[in-house]
Amino acid sequence: MRPDRPAPPDVSLRRLEDLLAGLAKRFGDLRGKVDMVPRPQVTLQEIGGLAAAKREIQSLVFALRRPELHQRWGTVPVKGVLLYGPPGTGKTLLAQALAREAEAVFFHLRMRHIVFKWYGDSGELIQEVFRVLAGNGRGVLYLDEIDALSFDRMFPGEEARAASRRVITVLLERLEALGGMLETLAVASTSRPDALDSTLVGPGGLDRLIEVPLPDGDEKREILAIHQRRAEASAGRTLFHTLDSDAILARTVKMSGGDLAEVLRRALEEKARREGAGENPGPVETDDILRVIEDYRRIKEVVEKIRYGQYL
Ligand SMILES: Nc1ncnc2c1ncn2[C@@H]1O[C@H](COP(=O)(O)OP(=O)(O)OP(=O)(O)O)[C@@H](O)[C@H]1O
Ligand SMILES: [Mg+2]
Numbered sequence: 001m002r003p004d005r006p007a008p009p010d011v012s013l014r015r016l017e018d019l020l021a022g023l024a025k026r027f028g029d030l031r032g033k034v035d036m037v038p039r040p041q042v043t044l045q046e047i048g049g050l051a052a053a054k055r056e057i058q059s060l061v062f063a064l065r066r067p068e069l070h071q072r073w074g075t076v077p078v079k080g081v082l083l084y085g086p087p088g089t090g091k092t093l094l095a096q097a098l099a100r101e102a103e104a105v106f107f108h109l110r111m112r113h114i115v116f117k118w119y120g121d122s123g124e125l126i127q128e129v130f131r132v133l134a135g136n137g138r139g140v141l142y143l144d145e146i147d148a149l150s151f152d153r154m155f156p157g158e159e160a161r162a163a164s165r166r167v168i169t170v171l172l173e174r175l176e177a178l179g180g181m182l183e184t185l186a187v188a189s190t191s192r193p194d195a196l197d198s199t200l201v202g203p204g205g206l207d208r209l210i211e212v213p214l215p216d217g218d219e220k221r222e223i224l225a226i227h228q229r230r231a232e233a234s235a236g237r238t239l240f241h242t243l244d245s246d247a248i249l250a251r252t253v254k255m256s257g258g259d260l261a262e263v264l265r266r267a268l269e270e271k272a273r274r275e276g277a278g279e280n281p282g283p284v285e286t287d288d289i290l291r292v293i294e295d296y297r298r299i300k301e302v303v304e305k306i307r308y309g310q311y312l
Contacts, residue, residue, distance in 0.1 A: 012137040013038050016105060019132040027125055033113045034129055037106040040096035047093050048226045048257060049219025053083070056210045057098045060185060064102035064138055067182040078208040079178040082146070082201060083189040085212030087307075088258025091189040094212065095142045098187065104138035111148040119151070123167040130174040133184050143171075143188040146206075147195040168197050176204045214256055217249050223257045224248070227264045239268065244286040251293045259300065266292045 016036060024030050044054050062069055063077035070077045083091040099106035109129065114122050133139045148154070149171070151164035178184055188206050190196055200206055215223055224245065232239050252260065267284045270292065274281040 013105065016132065016136050019136070023125070023128050023132065026128075027118065027121070033110055033117060034125070035108040035110075037096070037099070037108065039103075040100045040106045042093050042096040042100060044097045044101060046226055046230070047090055047097060048223035049215045050090055050094070050212060053090075053094055053210050053212050056081075056208070057094050058101075060098055060187075061101045064098075064104055064140075064183065064185055076179070077182070077185075079181075079185060080175045080204075080206040081185070081187045081208045081210060082193075082196075082206040083187060083210050083212050084193040085191065086214055086256055087191045088256035089212045089214055090257050091191075091212045092142070092144065094210075095140060095187045095189065098185075099140040099142075102138060102140065104140045104183075104185075107133065107139060107141045108144060109142060110144050112145045115148045115151060115154070119155070120163055122149075123170040126167065127170050127174060130177070134181060138183045139185075141184065141186045143186060145190060146188040146200065147190045147192040149200075150195055150197050153195060164197070168199060172199065172205050175206070179204075214254060215260075220249055220252060220255070220257075220260060221245050223260050224264065227261050231264065231268060239271075239283055241283045241285045243284075243289065247286055248289055248293070251290060259296070263289060263292050263296055266296060 020030065020034070020036060023034070044057065047054065060078065060081065067077055083094060085091060096106055098104075107129065109126070114125060118125055129141065133141060149164060149167055151160040151167075154160070175186055178186060186206075188200070201209065224243070228240050252263075255263075264284075267288050270288065271281045271284065
């Protein structure tokens with residue numbers, strides 16, 4: 001697909017870097033909190049399943065690249081999107097692919113880290129990042145784990161509730177202002193839609209909800225195939241026997257794309273370890289994968305308990 005509008009020139013990239021460096025002077029090190037990725041690597045084709053979500057992303061790509069299409073059809077593009085679904089289902093991948101296909105700069109705002117570091121100041125930082133984006137070429141602002149803005153869940157008490165309100169008000173104002181900016185789109189994500197402040201979702205805010213569900217059987221097959229292909233392309237040789245996908249799928253109930261990718265990674269890692277120990281291991285077989293899945297299931301349970309605080 002050729003862009004009808006030119007992609008952001010390098011000069012505006014340099015300008016963006018300068019502006020971000022200016023923000024770092026004021027707020028301190030931004031790494032891991034606000035990261036700019038000029039060209040994400042992920043394409044829509046490398047995302048398995050999620051047909052409905054990918055269709056939505058495709059129309060957002062057009063909204064950024066060819067806003068006049070909306071005008072021709074008498075409508076206005078969406079400016080604020082919420083991707084919601086369980087952890088590891090591909091929300092971040094979709095947002096990155098959107099930026100890539102739209103030839104937009106990707107701004108990754110990790111809300112949880114921002115809130116922990118700047119709590120009271122986070123509204124100001126968010127406001128400044130929106131300002132940096134304005135008028136500097138095409139941009140996707142990814143508000144990752146937006147549920148972290150419900151401060152009172154993390155810092156109980158009246159003060160946190162008031163601070164949370166202030167930040168959400170600022171964000172809503174900024175989202176509203178995006179209406180006049182054809183080149184910029186805000187995409188938020190959450191795996192806890194129940195924890196989200198309801199004022200964020202609706203007209204003038206995040207007014208397009210996109211579900212990113214766990215994969216079904218066929219989608220899992222697709223995801224496994226994508227990751228197998230990627231590993232083989234990177235190694236430049238065959239790494240897998242033909243796998244019995246029915247046997248594998250039967251053991252992957254409730255697993256996400258992230259889980260499947262991790263299972264394959266562990267199976268390959270095991271091969272590397274055995275080669276290191278002087279063995280001559282063959283390609284990955286179904287039994288190798290099934291063994292890894294059993295170990296991984298146990299670990300995943302513990303990780304989820306830690307993540308969602310059931311050990312606290
Ligand atoms: N649909 C998919 N197709 C291919 N790979 C996938 C898919 N979903 C997840 N993955 C793999 O899992 C990893 C994690 O996915 P991603 O970071 O997009 O999940 P997420 O929904 O943002 O999760 P979280 O809620 O934890 O942030 C990806 O880097 C990729 O390797
Ligand atoms: Mg993510």
